[in-house]
Amino acid sequence: MATFKVTKGTPVAFRDSAYPATYPSPHEGELFYNSSSGTFQFLGVGTGTWSSGGNLNTKRMGGGAAGVQTAGSLIAGDADGGSPRYGLHEQYDGSSWTETVDVNTAGSYMAATGTQTAAVKFGGYAPDRHDETEIWNGSGWTEVGDMNTARFGHSAVGHLSTAALAVGGTSAADSTADIVESWNGTSWTEVGDINTGRAYFGGSGTPSAGLVFGGPSSALTEVWNGSGWTEVGDMNSNARYGVGPAQQGTSTDALGFGGNPNNVNTEIWNGSSWTEVNNLATARGNITGIGTTSAALAVGGEPPYLTATEEWNVVHALKTIDVS
Amino acid sequence: MDYKYSVKENWGKTSTDQFIKHEDRVQFHIEGYPGNVWVTEDNVHGGRWIERHSAVVKTKSQAQTIVTDIVDAAKDTWDNDNVDGESSAEKITRLGAKPTDITLP
Numbered sequence: 001m002a003t004f005k006v007t008k009g010t011p012v013a014f015r016d017s018a019y020p021a022t023y024p025s026p027h028e029g030e031l032f033y034n035s036s037s038g039t040f041q042f043l044g045v046g047t048g049t050w051s052s053g054g055n056l057n058t059k060r061m062g063g064g065a066a067g068v069q070t071a072g073s074l075i076a077g078d079a080d081g082g083s084p085r086y087g088l089h090e091q092y093d094g095s096s097w098t099e100t101v102d103v104n105t106a107g108s109y110m111a112a113t114g115t116q117t118a119a120v121k122f123g124g125y126a127p128d129r130h131d132e133t134e135i136w137n138g139s140g141w142t143e144v145g146d147m148n149t150a151r152f153g154h155s156a157v158g159h160l161s162t163a164a165l166a167v168g169g170t171s172a173a174d175s176t177a178d179i180v181e182s183w184n185g186t187s188w189t190e191v192g193d194i195n196t197g198r199a200y201f202g203g204s205g206t207p208s209a210g211l212v213f214g215g216p217s218s219a220l221t222e223v224w225n226g227s228g229w230t231e232v233g234d235m236n237s238n239a240r241y242g243v244g245p246a247q248q249g250t251s252t253d254a255l256g257f258g259g260n261p262n263n264v265n266t267e268i269w270n271g272s273s274w275t276e277v278n279n280l281a282t283a284r285g286n287i288t289g290i291g292t293t294s295a296a297l298a299v300g301g302e303p304p305y306l307t308a309t310e311e312w313n314v315v316h317a318l319k320t321i322d323v324s
Numbered sequence: 325m326d327y328k329y330s331v332k333e334n335w336g337k338t339s340t341d342q343f344i345k346h347e348d349r350v351q352f353h354i355e356g357y358p359g360n361v362w363v364t365e366d367n368v369h370g371g372r373w374i375e376r377h378s379a380v381v382k383t384k385s386q387a388q389t390i391v392t393d394i395v396d397a398a399k400d401t402w403d404n405d406n407v408d409g410e411s412s413a414e415k416i417t418r419l420g421a422k423p424t425d426i427t428l429p
Contacts, residue, residue, distance in 0.1 A: 049349035055336035061420055095339050260421045281344055282356035303423040304358055304398055308334055
């Protein structure tokens with residue numbers, strides 16, 4: 001049986017169905033003949049969009065994040081009107097949220113990272129800034145070594161419960177602190193300050209290759225190489241109070257979305273510049289962001305306080321070539 | 325771009341369906357606002373989304389009134405929620421940002 005047809009001397013793949021649009025695909029841009037539809041087709045460049053995810057059980061903003069799109073965690077955060085400050089902990093399975101064991105110290109504007117079964121959360125506001133660190137082992141929370149500087153509105157950089165940076169935030173001494181601390185699974189150690197102090201911003205990457213971006217009225221972006229911070233290309237929009245990051249992104253592949261006031265913009269960082277891509281459906285700030293640049297969650301946020309979750313997915317568009 | 329305006333509670337996602345699907349976002353513009361107000365692009369796909377959800381169609385003026393009433397109420401609540409000696413920055417930390425006016429497209 002013939003497996004190729006020849007068009008103008010160039011062999012074209014012959015298939016009885018279309019390539020799946022799953023991203024990423026090794027077939028991106030590949031021309032083929034679809035014998036089922038009798039058409040020439042190719043997989044176009046991957047495009048991300050936001051679609052609906054399952055609603056939270058309790059509306060919230062300013063919670064911590066851990067995990068990925070199909071196994072994510074929302075840790076604590078504020079209820080409507082700022083009171084009470086929840087210790088609630090919800091977990092996502094790809095379609096719905098389920099409440100699980102509360103944290104010991106409730107609060108909002110905290111930072112967290114790790115996975116759904118091994119996470120760390122640190123700092124926050126409840127009702128004043130605090131320095132507590134707690135570890136989640138999949139069944140319960142345990143208090144461990146405190147941060148050196150109590151704060152809230154800081155950002156986490158890291159993917160694991162045993163290695164993270166706590167960057168910036170609002171400390172007793174400075175409403176836009178430039179302090180950075182490194183967590184090794186046991187204790188916190190101060191490392192190099194960011195160039196521009198900030199609070200309520202996004203973080204991505206790891207303790208050896210990190211990225212921070214945004215903040216109130218800020219589009220500034222800085223990259224961390226393990227020993228120092230360097231300012232790089234700004235975001236396109238500066239209305240980024242409480243911008244959501246895809247927290248499991250990297251220093252060269254990051255996603256930032258939303259922010260107050262009333263921002264729906266989503267931007268992708270490619271290591272040198274930010275590009276605007278498809279918007280959130282609902283504007284919000286103080287979003288909890290979970291996942292990667294190809295599969296992320298935007299969870300809760302305000303104002304008004306939301307239960308809504310949106311899922312970011314990148315898929316390839318199947319293009320049909322019409323020569324009639 | 326022309327728009328349609330409707331109201332429908334966002335029920336999120338089930339194991340078999342989504343309130344807003346990926347293909348919806350590819351086929352038409354949709355944006356959510358306070359009061360479960362949805363602004364959809366006035367094309368065949370946006371119209372089908374409204375039908376699929378049995379959303380209640382509103383005029384732009386009616387939709388704007390719903391949004392404005394909710395934002396105004398939230399602003400009043402924010403203004404009236406005060407703690408003695410609290411700075412404006414501390415209030416924002418405690419309550420989140422003060423809601424701002426929204427004008428529908």
